[in-house]
Structure formats: structure tokens, C-alpha cells
Amino acid sequence: MGNTTANQAPLIKASVYSEMMLEQINEGLLPEGLHRDVSDFGDGSTLYIPLMGETVLRDYVENSAIQYDPVDTGQITLTITEYVSAATYVTNKLKQDAYKAAALEAGIPSEHLRVIEERWETDLLSQQSKQTASNRNAYNGFDHRWVAGSTTTGLISLKDFLYAKLSMDKAQLPENGRLAIVDPIVEATLNNLVGAQAFTNNPQFEGLVETGFGRSHRFVRNIYGFDIWVSNRLARIAAETITGGPQNASTAVTAGVANLFICNADEQHTPFMGAMRQPPKMDGEYNKDFQRDEYVSTARWGFGLQRPQSLITVITDDVLFA
Numbered sequence: 001m002g003n004t005t006a007n008q009a010p011l012i013k014a015s016v017y018s019e020m021m022l023e024q025i026n027e028g029l030l031p032e033g034l035h036r037d038v039s040d041f042g043d044g045s046t047l048y049i050p051l052m053g054e055t056v057l058r059d060y061v062e063n064s065a066i067q068y069d070p071v072d073t074g075q076i077t078l079t080i081t082e083y084v085s086a087a088t089y090v091t092n093k094l095k096q097d098a099y100k101a102a103a104l105e106a107g108i109p110s111e112h113l114r115v116i117e118e119r120w121e122t123d124l125l126s127q128q129s130k131q132t133a134s135n136r137n138a139y140n141g142f143d144h145r146w147v148a149g150s151t152t153t154g155l156i157s158l159k160d161f162l163y164a165k166l167s168m169d170k171a172q173l174p175e176n177g178r179l180a181i182v183d184p185i186v187e188a189t190l191n192n193l194v195g196a197q198a199f200t201n202n203p204q205f206e207g208l209v210e211t212g213f214g215r216s217h218r219f220v221r222n223i224y225g226f227d228i229w230v231s232n233r234l235a236r237i238a239a240e241t242i243t244g245g246p247q248n249a250s251t252a253v254t255a256g257v258a259n260l261f262i263c264n265a266d267e268q269h270t271p272f273m274g275a276m277r278q279p280p281k282m283d284g285e286y287n288k289d290f291q292r293d294e295y296v297s298t299a300r301w302g303f304g305l306q307r308p309q310s311l312i313t314v315i316t317d318d319v320l321f322a
Contacts, residue, residue, distance in 0.1 A: 030181065034124060035303065036306060037273075038273050041275060045277075045302075047077065049273075076305070077304060078273055078274070078306075079304070080302035081302045085297065086115055086116065087295065087296045088295050089287070089292045089295065090292060090293050105293070108295050109282055109297075112280070117280075121231075122233045124272060125235060125260065127305050128313045131305075138244070139308075140171055142166060144167055144312045145315075147241070147245065147252065148316045149245070149251040149253075150245075150246050150247050152322070156182075156186045156259070156316050160246060161226060162246070167312055168261070171309040171310070173265070173309070174263060178226050178227070179229065180223075180260065180261045181228075181234065181259065181260045182231075182259040183318075188321045234259060235258045236258075238255070239254045240315055242315075245314075255317070257316055259316055260313060261312035263310040269307060271305060271306065272304070273303070273306040276300070277300040278301075281297065282295060283298075284296075
């Protein structure tokens with residue numbers, strides 16, 4: 001009788017494990033430079049920055065005393081609020097028995113850094129909460145916070161982009177450095193508009209029917225002066241009702257997402273400021289009582305809103321797309 005898999009089962013491995021270890025699928029981070037870095041302030045946990053208002057200009061009457069006016073001043077603050085940690089250990093027994101223990105241990109530093117960076121970015125994008133909720137947050141008569149709803153409540157449209165441009169123009173913000181950071185659902189809606197031939201006569205949108213807008217988390221086109229980026233880390237809105245925006249009507253949304261339109265021309269105009277009080281730092285030691293190697297990463301930071309008129313929040317539905 002010959003040797004076959006039927007009669008030589010003890011010679012066959014019941015399971016075969018790959019030499020490759022599959023890691024998590026992680027979304028790419030947004031580019032650097034989306035905030036003013038004030039990490040160099042010396043000590044304490046709160047930074048105060050003076051804010052200069054406008055000078056009063058008066059008509060002058062010949063041969064009369066000139067009236068002197070004080071310059072309005074105020075201050076904005078940034079507080080170090082976040083203190084985060086990531087901790088992992090690997091036991092001696094695991095290292096003795098697991099054939100992939102070395103790969104697991106080698107990947108711990110980069111994994112700790114990744115989760116810290118993701119939290120940093122999430123906190124940056126959550127600064128829209130420093131606007132007044134359920135309020136149009138108007139500057140020079142034009143809104144900087146509204147619920148999308150020109151066609152369907154919670155659904156983005158080109159009118160939202162056009163109104164955002166107008167609001168920034170009225171706030172006298174530079175035309176360069178304008179960005180929009182939107183949820184993938186917003187991208188899907190715009191892709192659908194393209195598929196519906198909404199932009200047939202606009203050469204800026206040629207070819208998008210085949211390729212879509214998103215590419216490596218960045219849109220491949222500019223809409224009304226906004227370079228558009230896609231992110232899954234935008235803040236979620238439980239419920240909000242605002243009277244304003246291009247529809248200029250009371251619009252309510254539940255389970256929404258806060259898409260951000262910002263002017264990031266330079267440090268004076270970017271809406272956000274941030275300070276990294278302690279950059280990500282890893283400490284490691286061997287715990288003889290528990291017979292294991294322990295790794296702890298920590299970081300401290302804080303964000304503030306330095307230029308509110310440079311920020312526009314457009315709230316869309318967290319599920320609905322066209």
C-alpha cells in the first residue's frame with residue numbers, strides 16, 4: 001500500500017501559519033501645518049495671547065481738538081488639557097512560545113505613536129466645539145456655522161461651498177490657503193453629483209466621473225477656492241438646530257458630522273493654535289515580579305481657537321448621501 005495523505009496524517013501539519021503578520025488598516029493623517037504652533041511657551045498650563053482690535057477713525061474739524069480713542073483689546077487662551085498614555089507588555093512566556101513575539105514587540109513603538117497621532121488630529125478637528133452651538137456665529141453679517149440643507153436636510157451641496165466662500169470674503173480673509181476638511185460621506189455626495197452630470201459645463205470637474213473626488217484622502221479638484229481633504233476624524237454632532245446658512249432657515253440634524261472650512265494662509269489667519277507640551281515619549285522596563293517587558297508612551301498637548309472668523313462649520317448627516 002502506498003503512502004497517501006489518508007494514511008500519513010501524523011506527518012502533516014494540521015495548520016500552517018504565515019510568516020507575515022497582518023497589521024491594522026489605518027487611515028492616513030492630514031498634512032502638517034493646519035495650526036499655529038505655540039509649543040515654545042515656557043511654563044504653566046495656560047497661554048494668554050493679547051488680541052488687538054480696530055482703531056477708531058473719526059472725521060476731523062479744522063481748528064478743533066482731536067479726540068483720542070483707546071484701541072480695543074482682548075485676549076485668547078490656550079490650555080494644555082490632554083495627557084494621554086498607551087501601555088503594553090510582553091511576558092517572558094509569550095516570547096518563549098510565540099514564533100511572532102519578536103515582530104509583535106518590535107511593532108509596539110510605532111503602534112503607540114500612531115494612536116497618539118490619531119488622537120492629536122481628532123482633538124485638532126474638534127476645535128469647532130469652541131464656536132457657539134446652535135448659533136450661526138456670524139461675522140460681518142454672514143454665517144460661519146450652519147446645517148447643510150439647501151436641497152435635503154443634512155445633505156451637502158455646491159451652495160454650501162459657495163456660501164462658505166462668500167462668508168470668508170466678507171470676513172476679509174485671504175483667498176489663498178483656503179481648505180475644506182470633509183467626511184467621506186460628503187465626498188460620496190459630490191461624486192454622485194458628478195455622475196449625474198451636474199458639472200458637465202465646468203472644465204474643473206472633467207474626468208471625475210471615472211476617478212471620483214477622493215485620492216489618498218485628498219480631493220483631486222478645488223471647489224470655489226477650497227482645496228478639499230477627506231477625514232474620518234471629524235467631530236460628531238449629536239443634535240443641533242441652526243437658523244442660517246445659504247437656505248437661511250431653521251434646519252435641524254441629529255447624528256451629524258462637523259465638516260470644516262478654514263483659512264490657513266499663514267499663522268496669523270489659521271483658526272487653530274496648538275502646543276505640544278510633551279512630545280510622545282516611550283519608557284520601557286523589565287518587571288521581574290511579573291516576568292514581562294513593559295512599554296509606556298505618554299504625551300501632553302492642548303489646542304485653542306485663535307481666529308474664529310477663519311473657521312466655518314457645515315454640519316451634514318452622518319449617514320445620508322445623494
